[in-house]
Amino acid sequence: MNKLSIDEQKKEIDENFPEILTPKEKIKEREGLPELKNAQQGNVITRFPPEPNGYPHIGHAKAAIINSEYAKMYGGKFILRMDDTNPEAERMEYHAAIKVGLEWLGIEFDVVKNTSDDMEVFYEKGMELINSGKAYICKCKRDDMSKNRRERKACKCSREDLDKNINNWGKMQTKFKPGEAVVRFRGDMKADNAVMRDPVLFRIIDGKHYTVGEKYRIWPSYDFAVAIEDSIDGITHAFRSKEFELREELTETILDSLNMRKPEQGFFSRLEFKGMPISKRIIKPLIEERKVSWYDDPRLPTLEALKKRGIKPEAIRKFIMSLGLTKANTLAPFDSLEAFNRKLVDGDSIRLYMVSNPKKLTVKNLSITSVEVSNHPINDMGKRKIDVDGNFYISGEDAQNIKEGEQIRLLGLGNILITKQGLALEGEYVRDGEIKNIPKIQWVSEKTAHQIKMIIPKILFIDEKFNEDSLEETDVYCEPHYLQIKEGEEIQFVRFGYCRKDSQNQAIFTHK
């Protein structure tokens, strides 16, 4: 059979098994995210539950965007839930920063809440588990607990009777110190999945919580809080990054023991860029050692930094959607984000001239005193007038490539015949000069040149090592029109690249 040609095989099949060649429809190119399991239009509720323990970054954006896109896709609801169950790590400052970041991204929520709003529910459900024998108070030391987990051995606390457990629960409210007792879920100490080996449900923390203060000292663990919250919030589909994959079973088991509704769960790979650390553990020391300025340093993948660098929220959204829902572990290419951003920004970025490494060019017989230059080659963004007097700056890189006796084109102005090369260049204005195959370069009028600092962020780490040259700063000259542009606007410096105006005397390079 295999020796037959493909056509012959097809013919053979056609004759004998016609149904084989018309199988079920296959979706060739999917639009957006894949379909959800057990989802109905209008009934989908998703959520984004960040812990307010740091500044939002591209990883947060991924989780928020995927979940919110699903809600949008099904005409459902989307909930922002601040996962604030560890008073020691969380701060109002971060809470606010996350909200600002999400707003910048343009993500809208139907409900905004805190996990800590539901403390009474956690206690109620916790009691229910204790009363039904599905949870117990454990007084083992941290290390012993960890050891028992590894060795798959139950401790003697797990054999205490109900009265003792209820009594100890009471003592947790007041008497026990942090670390002396925890509530554990009766999972399966023999389970292959280590998170099932009697995980902690509640622990004592005496620190002051940033919103509820010292009202509570028994705090639910992540696993318990997420399970309960997703259930009572009506979450139908919950997506989190894949390091939580083993938690799926636990979430379901907890909810089953309480006869509570379960959400569908999904997982996606973490989003990180090559050479751009995402974790506080790495960023914090960099700030302390002054290797980066702050969490908004343009070399960082935080939302603030991306914004400062000139990346648009819509580019981030498109980029994240393009990554899909894969669980493969990858380092995303920053290139791709830049490409989305470039297309977004191109249409309304004013084109200005800027020269780096300036070289003087004097043009002798210039008869005009000003030129009008178009602000955008295609779109109507108006024109600007530039005064000229024959004294110019051009880029050093361009100057190098020019030879005596050749013509160059000063963009928007005219052709110049170079009469003298050297430290400074000299030339003559040529009416009706050549067009083809001559250098067409940008320039700045010496008299009105405005100096700015150009910041060029580069990759922070090369092979795990801090890149000492990760931030290039150069002084450049640009047209005075730069001063008219609003701060934060994107500019294309012709033949250089897109930059975001950071201030009157500083611009940040976005990308080519």
Place this chain on the structure above:
RNA sequence: GUUCCAGUGGUGUAGUCCGGUCAAGCAUACUGCCCUUUCAAGGCAGUGAUCCCGGGUUCAAAUCCCGGCUGGAGCACCA
């Protein structure tokens, strides 16, 4: 160590559940041409993949099964 997850052009992915239209789509990167008095954007074309490896099942395997290799994650009173 152990458990789980993953492995498709340089890069990121689609397709894998339910084998056939996939000698493999898209994006990005790169190259060339067109347009343009920008090295941008836009248009067109092109280079680039033995679908991690080895077996097996089948008329047919990227897709199913078995074994291996490589990478990542979990094994916290963090989330």
